[in-house]
Amino acid sequence: MSEAERLAWVRSLGGGQTWTCPVCHKVFGMRYYYERHLKCHQAQKDHQCPYCSFRASYKWNVKSHVRNKHRDKPPPP
Ligand SMILES: [Zn+2]
Ligand SMILES: [Zn+2]
Secondary structure, three states, rough: OOHHHHHHHHHHEEEEEOOEOOOOOOOOOOHHHHHHHHHHHHOOOOOOOOOOOOOEEHHHHHHHHHHHHHHOOOOOO
């Protein structure tokens, strides 16, 4: 299936409406799949340590990082 064919197929699923992922620009024909797909980007290290460049997949990773590496700083909310 070519990309053009895939896009035509995707559009046909959602009655013409499509959703494009703002992160990787993948096109979805159904909102359900689009929203489910967005979660896969959110799961990618989008929790940033407020005190250094450390990033983690989960908030609690950042919290434990702050507790271990920035003992003099208050933990992030
Ligand atoms: Zn994406
Ligand atoms: Zn840090």
